[in-house]
Amino acid sequence: MKQNTSQKPQKTPQEASLNIPQQAFDWYDEYAHGDIDRRTFLTRLASLSVAGLTVSAIGGALIPDYAKAEQVSFNDPAIKATYEVFSSPKGHGEGGGYLVQPTSLPESGVAPCVLVVHENRGLNPYIKDVARRLAMQGYVAFAPDALFPLGGYPGNDDDGRAMQKSLDKDKIEQDMVAAALWLKEHEKTTGKLGVVGFCFGGYIANFLAASIPDKLDAAVPFYGTPAKQPLVDQVKGPLLIHFAENDKRVNATWEEYKVVLEKNAAEYEAFTYAKAQHGFHNDSTSRYSPKDAELAWRRTVEFFDSHLK
Known part of the structure; x- marks a missing residue:
């Protein structure tokens, strides 16, 4: 700076x-x-x-100051980003989002894929950058925008938060299911599907692990709450779960969720980052903890490499 x-x-x-x-x-x-x-x-x-x-x-x-959040330029020659639309008959009818592909794919022409799910305010620049980071690691990444039915992320978080709150949550969830299945079947993917989500997106990662357990190969919720009963009983894993120590609201749900995972013999690993705040991976605010974010991200990429590649 x-x-x-x-x-x-x-x-x-x-x-x-x-x-x-x-x-x-x-x-x-x-x-x-x-x-x-x-x-x-x-x-x-x-x-x-x-x-x-x-x-x-x-x-x-x-x-958040999103100008600080860009780690991978949208013009980086190693990636190609486009905006795509998908069908969501059980949700809002149609959804849309940000698709990022590596420009250099394996000889097979396909790569594993990861759904990237935003917080409770739409597809902001930070989440787009996370999708680009995954593409740099060799994944086809797709970041759906829950606000697509209302015209998309409005450019500021206050309006985005209000817009997302105005939408039917059940329909948003079905849009995310549709996005995941659309990505899994995309012609540029191997069909191996992962999801990573943050806050609300962390909830969606847990929700997808419960709602489409046989379609999802790996889930990484960052400080997200579990799916509701009785759906949560369907979780199989594998999951890599990240918590912040200073996050009472989310952490209060963990013990009960852990019991379900143990009962289901679900494959999972959970990490709590000492003194970290909710949102510690988001590098656009002072809640960002560089050391914890880098460690959690390294673990996330290694987890996807293990289960998707």
Whole structure:
């Protein structure tokens, strides 16, 4: 990041996070999941006294800045990205998303595939970048947009969150099933299918592991809640599950889910990242934990390589 030497250097989100109290992260989680509105969130921040950080600095550090999230350029010659539409008769009728393929495929002309599922606010730039990262690892990646029936991600998270909340959740789930099956049958894929999801997408990864267990070869939920009863009883795995230590809402669901996985003799491995926040893989906010994100991502790619390649 370039700095203007005539002014006091600005803290990066990661530097700022060192001084942000846990309460602020908890309030942001409430805001990000629609439990409080933006005004309430900022009003609560104003009640904090944090040395060296203003309310605007804290809020700015917590709220995503997607310009920071690009690790793989959409123009990288090693990948090809397109927008695709698929049929979803049990969902909203039709869905759409972002398909990324490696430009250099094996001699067979096909590669394994991974569905990439966004948080509770539509297909934002961070999730597109995750899809590109997977394509760089040799996968055909598809990131569906739950907001496609409403015109797609609107360009800001507040509107995206409201739009996603307005949609029928059951239909969104069926759109994700349709997206997964469309990807599995795509002419450029081997038919080996994985899914990785974050927050709401983590829930969808667990949901797909329960709803299409015989179609899905590997699932990686990042800080996602399990599918509801009785559907959850169908989970078979394999699953690689990532948790953040400072994530009471999601972590409270784990013990009961673990019992189900054990009862089903499902293949799974779960990791909890010490002191990490919900959303620690998202590199556009101060919740991002580079060390934990890199470790979780390495484990994720190795898991997919093991089960899909």
